[in-house]
Amino acid sequence: MLRAASRAALPAAFAVVVSAPLSAQQVKQPVGIEACAPCHGYDGIAKDVEVPHLAGQNVVYLYNQLRAFRTGERKHKEMRYMSRHLSAKELEAFAEYYASLPRI
Ligand code: HEC
Structure with missing residues (x-):
């Protein structure tokens, strides 16, 4: 699953850099992201x-x-505390969300 997702994420990330509107390329905010945002931001910065x-x-x-x-x-x-109750699916959703955001 993750391998396929990561391959799919590459052209999307490239498209963001080249031309497409940023919002169109981003993965929807996963459930529970508000627990990460105080430290990592909703924008990953x-x-x-x-x-x-x-x-x-x-x-x-x-x-x-x-x-x-x-x-x-x-x-x-x-981070141990934050991640210890999360399923592999949830970890994947957080990883995909943050990876989809534009870098600074
Ligand atoms: C209390 C603040 C805090 C919260 C809340 C928090 N993090 Fe972190 N996170 C950190 C810190 C500090 C580090 C750096 C850890 C280190 O020094 O090894 C980190 C590291 C990470 C890393 C590794 C980044 C790297 O460059 O290696 C990931 C991925 C991550 N956090 C994701 C998340 C996710 C997803 C959540 C929500 C479920 C979350 N964090 C919640 C503070 C936080």
Whole structure:
């Protein structure tokens, strides 16, 4: 599923850079995004220097980081807490949403 999605996301991201209106290329906001937005923003641009921007990041990378936080393989207290109750489908939805946003 994710592999197919990531391949599909590439031409879409390219189209954003080239010409298409940004909003038309973005993935709909997933349920629960309001839990992430205080730190990462709805636009994937963090306000705090300690928080990474997620906008336009590779979808597979984002998904893998979320999984690693959830298992504790990548150690971070807040992100572990945020991801521990999320299903693989939810992690995928967050990764696809943030990956679809325009980079700064
Ligand atoms: C309390 C603030 C906070 C909240 C809420 C939060 N994050 Fe994070 N997030 C962080 C911080 C800080 C890091 C950097 C972790 C590190 O230093 O390893 C991070 C890292 C990440 C990364 C890895 C980025 C990278 O470049 O490696 C992803 C993906 C991510 N968060 C997604 C989410 C999602 C999805 C949610 C909502 C379910 C969320 N975060 C909620 C603070 C937060």
